[in-house]
Amino acid sequence: MSAWLWISQTHYPVHALGPGNRLTVWVQGCTLSCKGCMSRDTWSADGGVETSVEDLAELWRSAVGQGADGLTVSGGEPLQQADGLSAFLAAADEVRRGAARELDFLVYTGYDEDELDEPRRAALSLADVVVFGRFEVANPTELVWRGSANQRMVPRTELGELRYADFIDYAPEQGPLQIEVRGNDPWIIGTPRKEALRNLDRSLKGVGLRITDTTWRP
Structure with missing residues (x-):
């Protein structure tokens, strides 16, 4: 029997959620509902598309063939679809075991380590690095690939240690962000710093673009 995941979006290449160019999969559905979350559109369990693990694996295979450096899974909340994520x-x-180079897996979760059940x-178990912790809008950070200071980037394999050790305490002058277009709508990928989304609103209005809907406001 095929395994499935409810998916909000997938995109390749992403260079704002981990090192190098990455396939990123955003799952659909999250009941943690962190205040200030920039991805409220991924909360509802009624949204997204049910996608087979086989189809997702083919997307990953294609990305590897195009030179991907790794895979990032975010959301939504990936661990609320634990069986599908595991598959x-x-x-x-x-x-990746058939690839000629090392490829890492990075998973984001709003859960802390002490909340993990079996x-x-x-x-x-196959994640090289996990970013743990709920997003706290009142607890900003400049650490790369994290949205708030409580979130912890934890390498879990030798490859994770090797590839991410220099990023654990790394705070770049500007946080990496990427803007793509879905249909006619701009789409921000990354972990914006405090005030970044508000400043983006102002900048777009300053050039005559009116923002009528966003994924980070109710």
Whole structure:
């Protein structure tokens, strides 16, 4: 029987959620509902598209063929689909074991390590690095690839240690952001710093563009 994940979006290449060019998969559905979350559109369990693990693995295989450096899974809340995530990372691992270079898996979760039950721990067994912790809008950070200062980037494998050690305490002058277009709508990828989204609103209005809807406001 095929395994499935409810998916909000996928995109390649992404260079704002981990090192290098990455396939990024955003799952659909999150009940943690962190105040100030920039991805409120991924909260509802009624949204997104049910996607087979086989189809997602093929997307990953294609990205690897195009030179991907790694895979990032975000959301939504990936660990609220623990069985599907576990199956997907297992399929993605089969692909990377056939690659001629090392490829890492990075997973974002709003849960802390002490909240992991057995299915959630199993789902992260193949992750090289996990960013743990809920987003706290009142607790900003300049650390790369994290949205708030409480969030912890934890390497879990030798590859994770090797590739991410220099990023644990790294705070670049400007946080990496990427802007793509979905249909006619701009789409921001990354972990914006405090006031970045408000400043973006102002900048767009300053050039005559009126923002009528965003994913980070109710």
